[in-house]
Amino acid sequence: MLKDLQKNSGYLRKTSFLLNNRNVTISVILFIAFFILFSNVARGFFSPSMLTVILLTGAELGTLTIGITLLLISGEIDLSVASVFVFSDYVVLILSSFGIPLPICFIFALVYGAFAGYLNGFLTMKFSIPSFVVTLGTLIFWRSAVAGLTNGEPTYYTGGDSVLLRILGGQIGIFPNQFLWLLVFVVIFSVILNHSQFGNHILATGGNKEVARALGVDTYKIKRLCFMISSTLASFAGISYLARSSYLDPIVATGMEFEAIAATVIGGTLLSGGSGTIVGATICAFLLKEIQIGAGTYGIKAEYYKVAVGILLVISAIINNLITRKIFKA
Amino acid sequence: MSESLLRSKKLTKIFGKVTALQNVDFDVKYNEVVGLLGDNGAGKSTLVKTVMGVYPPDGGEIYYMGKKVRFRSPEEARSSGIEIVYQGNNLIETMNIWRNFFVGKEVLKRFGSLRFLNVKEMKKKTLENLDKVRVSMRSADEYVNILSGGQKQSVAIGRALHFGAKLLILDEPTTALSVRETEQVLNFVKSLKNLGVSVIFITHNIYHVFDVADRFEILDHGVLIGSLKKSDTGNGGCTPEIIMDMIRKGKKDVKRSTKE
DSSP states (O other): OHHHHHHHHHHHHHHHHHHHHHHHHHHHHHHHHHHHHHHHHSTTTSSHHHHHHHHHHHHHHHHHHHHHHHHHHHTOOOSOHHHHHHHHHHHHHHHHHTTOOHHHHHHHHHHHHHHHHHHHHHHHHHTTOOHHHHHHHHHHHHHHHHHHHTTTSOEEOOSOOOHHHHHHHOEETTEEHHHHHHHHHHHHHHHHHHHSHHHHHHHHHHHOHHHHHHTTOOHHHHHHHHHHHHHHHHHHHHHHHHHHHOEEOTTTTTTHHHHHHHHHHHTTOOTTSSOOOHHHHHHHHHHHHHHHHHHHHHTOOTHHHHHHHHHHHHHHHHHHHHHHHHHHOO | OOOEEEEEEEEEEEETTEEEEEEEEEEEETTOEEEEEOOTTSSHHHHHHHHHTSSOOSEEEEEETTEEEOOSSHHHHHHTTEEEEOTTOSSOTTSBHHHHHHTTSOOEEEETTEEEEOHHHHHHHHHHHHHHTTOOOSOTTSBGGGSOHHHHHHHHHHHHHHTTOSEEEEESTTTTOOHHHHHHHHHHHHHHHHTTOEEEEEESOHHHHTTTOSEEEEEETTEEEEEEETTOOSTTOOOHHHHHHHHHHHHHHHHHHHHO
8 A cells, every 4th residue: 555655646746747847848849949940941040030020929929828828727718819909909090090199099908908808708607608609709799890990901000109119019139029028927927827816716717616616716706807817918919019010900910819729728728727837828829930930931831830830739739638637537 | 512513403395395304303512423324315415405505494493503593505604614525526626735725715925015825834734734634645736636535535624624614514425435545534534523523424334434423313205213322222232234224224114113
């Protein structure tokens, strides 16, 4: 019996360590591997400007993955992030065209983001509809609303320059400001997830809703907040995109929600909820963008990028499942 | 100490045409382990659920610590110190032990105006409390889903005790366990008495509960058909066989024998 116990506890410690760190480790290795690969085969990939592009686009995607990660851990999903992203841009553009100062436009856009998340949460929980369906609805709704309101044409920002634009869309050395913002968000939300009561309640809610409720966790509130964080972050990513590009193409960021979900899952978050890592998801956001840009530089057709994402997603889901089954004895 | 911690007086519960509980007078004294026995469908779960406030009673009264009470929800009962432990149903499988222990009652530390989890303190307290129920874990970081059924229950019970439970209701704690795990669970049920906790041990297996319980209450079809103290000596004494016989024969036989 003692031998049994010893054998067991060694196994447990090993698997716990794996559960906590496996995806972060794998993602970092993959990122470095692809970086070395593309640096060697793709002419022009290994340059500061390319790195900046990876950091910039990765940061935009990464900002979305943070919210998606929290939501997936809490046991819900948000497909509407990319649509909220573009609609936030529209909010800023339309308000600024009335001469409203830019900071106020940005605040309104973020408030809109929070509202969009609240709406997702409200519809999901009030009517007990899967969030997959609700957010698919809001994905179509917000995206189509932008397309309709702009007649499907790119809309330009016509307001003046502002410090805010540079804070959100500028660049320090080779580091785009979005990347620095993302680092701040990653730290804040990782601390919230792992070291705050709210984070503990997110883990509990996604792990087992009924038990969490019986232990006094307000699971509705937790989920509602996760929806709101997700949409607000999407909104922030949207306005920082606008800050760097100064115009809105209504088809921008189409399909970005799936990239964000893919990055989150590849990064090690369980689709079934209760477990996940923000750091892993964020690294995978950069990994995906690195592959996209590297493949593009090498001359591979852009369409094949999504092929790679699809393959990576399925492989990592399989690996996740195998490891999870080992650990969770499912 | 003959005063009751929990007592029900003529407790009745009716579901449609079925009388699930009929004038049940049940009690648990301080520091007592009561085995609540009966075949499947005898009303054991209905009794505790009615006490806990899951179902509102249709008649009768409940007294807890000398006061008349009527819990409207299990949460209310829990906050008064009555905890029910279902098998594997009280823990969040994807979380590690210390997180499970403190869900909803996290220990926080201040950092300026912010408050963070006091992880170190929670881990320490978790291990200390598991030690009290004679379960030694190497680390509070282990995930609950890799624990055995017996370990899971001890974590759930350790948690209940830490947060001031006075009465533990164990619902079929040994039913799906291996022999070795059953022994573990029974061992810590014994140790609970030293911690000043009363226990209602629900089971249909007298051989599991006989060793640890002080008294046995036997239910059949919603009626309390027998109450035996282990210290009873008269009328053949109190043996597992006699109790088993009562469970097997049930209500009808008892009625018949009282008529005769």
